[in-house]
Amino acid sequence: MNSFWAVFKRELKSYFTTPLAYVFLVIFLFFSGYLTFKEGFYEMRQADMSAFFMNLPLLFVFMVPSTAMRLWAEERKVGSIELLFTLPITVTQAVLGKFFAAWLFLVIALALTFPMVITVCYLGEPDIGLIITGYLGSILMAGGFLAIGCFFSAVSKNQVISFVLSVVTCAVLVFAGMPTTLSYVSTFLPAGLVSAIENMSFQTHFESIQRGVLKFEDLSYFILLIIGWIAACSIVLDERKAR
Amino acid sequence: MIKVKELRRSFGPIVAVDGISFSVEKGQVLGLLGPNGAGKSTAMRMLACFLRPDSGTATICGYDILQNPIEVRRTIGYLAENAPAYNEMTVGSFLNFVCDARQIKGKKRKQALDRIVPMCSIDSVYHQTIETLSKGYKRRVGLAQALIHDPDVLILDEPTDGLDPNQKHGVRKLINKMAKDKCIIISTHILEEVEAVCSRTIIIAKGRILVDSTPGQLKEKYQCSLDAVFRRITRNGK
Numbered sequence: 001m002n003s004f005w006a007v008f009k010r011e012l013k014s015y016f017t018t019p020l021a022y023v024f025l026v027i028f029l030f031f032s033g034y035l036t037f038k039e040g041f042y043e044m045r046q047a048d049m050s051a052f053f054m055n056l057p058l059l060f061v062f063m064v065p066s067t068a069m070r071l072w073a074e075e076r077k078v079g080s081i082e083l084l085f086t087l088p089i090t091v092t093q094a095v096l097g098k099f100f101a102a103w104l105f106l107v108i109a110l111a112l113t114f115p116m117v118i119t120v121c122y123l124g125e126p127d128i129g130l131i132i133t134g135y136l137g138s139i140l141m142a143g144g145f146l147a148i149g150c151f152f153s154a155v156s157k158n159q160v161i162s163f164v165l166s167v168v169t170c171a172v173l174v175f176a177g178m179p180t181t182l183s184y185v186s187t188f189l190p191a192g193l194v195s196a197i198e199n200m201s202f203q204t205h206f207e208s209i210q211r212g213v214l215k216f217e218d219l220s221y222f223i224l225l226i227i228g229w230i231a232a233c234s235i236v237l238d239e240r241k242a243r
Numbered sequence: 244m245i246k247v248k249e250l251r252r253s254f255g256p257i258v259a260v261d262g263i264s265f266s267v268e269k270g271q272v273l274g275l276l277g278p279n280g281a282g283k284s285t286a287m288r289m290l291a292c293f294l295r296p297d298s299g300t301a302t303i304c305g306y307d308i309l310q311n312p313i314e315v316r317r318t319i320g321y322l323a324e325n326a327p328a329y330n331e332m333t334v335g336s337f338l339n340f341v342c343d344a345r346q347i348k349g350k351k352r353k354q355a356l357d358r359i360v361p362m363c364s365i366d367s368v369y370h371q372t373i374e375t376l377s378k379g380y381k382r383r384v385g386l387a388q389a390l391i392h393d394p395d396v397l398i399l400d401e402p403t404d405g406l407d408p409n410q411k412h413g414v415r416k417l418i419n420k421m422a423k424d425k426c427i428i429i430s431t432h433i434l435e436e437v438e439a440v441c442s443r444t445i446i447i448a449k450g451r452i453l454v455d456s457t458p459g460q461l462k463e464k465y466q467c468s469l470d471a472v473f474r475r476i477t478r479n480g481k
Contacts, residue, residue: 002344002346003344005343006343007344010332010340010343013336014329014331014332017331017332078327078329078330079323079325079327080327080328082293082327083323083327083388085292086291086292086293086316086319086321086323087341087344088313088317088346089344090313242288242293242294
């Protein structure tokens, strides 16, 4: 457990000792605000944050892999992975340490969107429960994307390759649940398969949580997804760490 | 303290280490000699539990590298080739991270840092980020990292590579000072280093042990400098 904390602490600190964190935060906060107002936040005439949450999956598709791509790719490229795995640290501890540090970083980024909450509260009387579940859904979604990014970061030494692979995977998982995709797919696939595709998508489960209903199936979707990709990451890393 | 049994590892069609066996006792400094690509680093990486051997095993201080890799890593100090480190960290925070990972806390950590920083002469760069350091300083930070928990077994992959003559002398002096109560393996292709620090030398080429002897005996047997011995042995090996 101590080794987990060592990796976690180092990783989280490294975000803020390099310009990475600040570049990421500025761009993320700018676009999350910009997209919200562009998509008709005022025109809706409703004091809620649906316009904000609606755009998050799309923003996350690019932003989360950009934080995740360096996690292992850089470590392998620089060779510091040899240092890490000759210290008394297991692969699982290291993978979890890095994953949770990156996740906490994304949670910090989300927390910094608080002016949005203040704006909505100032303009009207929003449903606070809905905002909380919206953030919870966003955090879980960020974790899911991050786990995917973490896996692809372990697959390739090249950060660009791992970025592209994780963006594509995340995008597929988001767009699979979009109404346009589903209506197209339903023209030639049986209903059972269409609903299977729908249930595999981030979008479906994220929207469901956003509506304010915490369903077991949505929570377990995200948790299983995270565990699955993280486990795959550990296995791949154990295999390829020395190559 | 170190017992290596039939260690073998290949990368695709290339056999890097081809069934080597040897043992090293406390108080010995073993020099692993060999031309580039002989399998020195691969062998050391397996001992440090970074690489898994294809077959064979080794025990370090009674712990098996396959069954107890974490215990092995806890007991050894390992300096990898090129002394990898986290470049964006300062030397101080890097050493603190290693202490975190090795669970050296509180008073013990302060003692360890107070001992290791002057020992490796890195006081002057303690607050500098590692990426701004020269090669020699980087290697000394790597050495500090390997020695911080005062391990009984040291595995150093080319510890003096990239150092200037003064620093080389310093590191050799350090190794000699530690030699009597530790078990040390160093790899090198600098032959004068073998004469300066090693009590025993193993020459490997193409993953096999060609000679296991002492520098003195080698010179006596072949009646020439270590340089010439090395050339003669490794060329015949090919």
